[in-house]
Amino acid sequence: MKKMMKSGVLLLFFVGLFVIPSKVIAVGPPTCPADVGSECSDSDDWEGEFFPGIPKIKYEGPSTKNHLAFKWYNANEEILGKTMKDWMRFSVAFWHTFRGTGGDPFGSATKVWPWEDGTNSISMAKRRMRANFEFLEKLGVDRWCFHDRDIAPDGKTLEESNANLDEVVALAKELQGTNIRPLWGTAQLFLHPRYMHGAATSPELGVYAYGAAQVKKAMEVTHYLGGENFVFWGGREGYQSLLNTDMEKELNHMARFFEAAVAYKKKIGFNGTLLIEPKPQEPTKHQYDWDAATSANFLRKYGLIDDFKLNIECNHATLSGHSCHHELETARINGLLGNIDANSGDPQTGWDTDQFLMDVGEATLVMLSVVRNGGLSPGGFNFDAKLRRESTDVEDLFIAHIAGMDTLARGLRNVAKIIEDGSLPDLVRKRYQSFDNEVGAQIEAGKADFEYLQRKVLEWGEPKVPSAKQELAEMIFQSAL
16 A cells, blocks of 8 residues: 555656646746847847848749749749739738747647747747848748737737737838838737637627727738738638527628728728638638638628629638639639639648648649739739648748749749640630620620520521540640640
8 A cells, every 4th residue: 555655656746747847838938039048038139130041032043953042933024914023922921931830730839930939929029020021031022911910919908909019010110111011911810719709700799899899900000011902811700500500690790890891991091902711611610701602692792792802722722622723713703803822732631731832733723813814913922821840940931932932933934835825725715616606696695585596496406516625625734834
């Protein structure tokens, strides 16, 4: 019995060694910079560069072996009547680039950048902001995107949160100067526990109001920073079960929320585009903005079709069972293509992996839609993409963005080849050439009724149906890659 008691005491002692420090860490995270040898400081100052040894990234052409140079993206080169820079309008996502830790549902963080001190303080937020602008300058990108709570810490009250945001935004305004601006800003309405049922679709009136107040402030700072768009991503705007959900009421409330956003945008003189970002699920089982078609239908039903466009994310497209090209075309032909979150998923993984787009064929299809749309301005390409958990070098941040930019640039070059060659557009035109006559014109003008068409069938007899030539279309497309 004594041996058992002795063993029990020892066991409790050793368990304590592991449990107690973890509680201490949770209560008081480290406040010293992560790099060994640095002194503790509450200042946002940083000695030297955040990215020492990383030069300003330049175009060196396809033959270069330098992984810190562009092979295909030549910003000022003109293609199809615009510079590559104007076609792309690239943007860096603050949350993935500067707040991503490599953590996932099965593992803790794998990345702590040298400038991080382990806190979410105002001084740390300012330091990250300085790192952001050095990164943009070296990468040669003049746009960035943010959530309000990514760039400034949440406070204990709305007033404190707004004050924190104002302080960090003042620094951002100073650092971005006249050449850099946000492609878009947004409010983070999904992380805090208050939003567990959603914001605009929450059954709790107080949460609805809090979400509105947070969007109000986020829109104000986006406007102040010269942002060109404002995004709504409804990660919690949906349901887990219809048994306890009044779907009609929630959709009506979401429409009222968007109406109020439109009204406030006009009140403050914000000329940016309001964007809805479709996603089918994750974290919510079913999101109300499932895909581009669902979102377009919602906007039409509530009379908002002229006030919003869509921010299409490629990984969200595949989660909804579509290709990115399908979602872009659906948005485009409805006059709703406003911005693209450039990323991709893994076909073997069933969640939103937010990988950098590296597939040249996929990028070519994406750029086909962009060129048909005449560009994306005032939208652009935001790299809503993160390093893989196992990529832990600071240099990897640059490599990933360079590769993503090069992939889309190569896609644009391929589209130029497809247009110049003319074979693919000609194949599509010939497939529908039977409508190039008086009867076809009557149909497309809405003047051909069923009686008229029946008379034509009796006159013509059985139609001859030609080949679709799909394999030829795929051959032509592949030859451009």
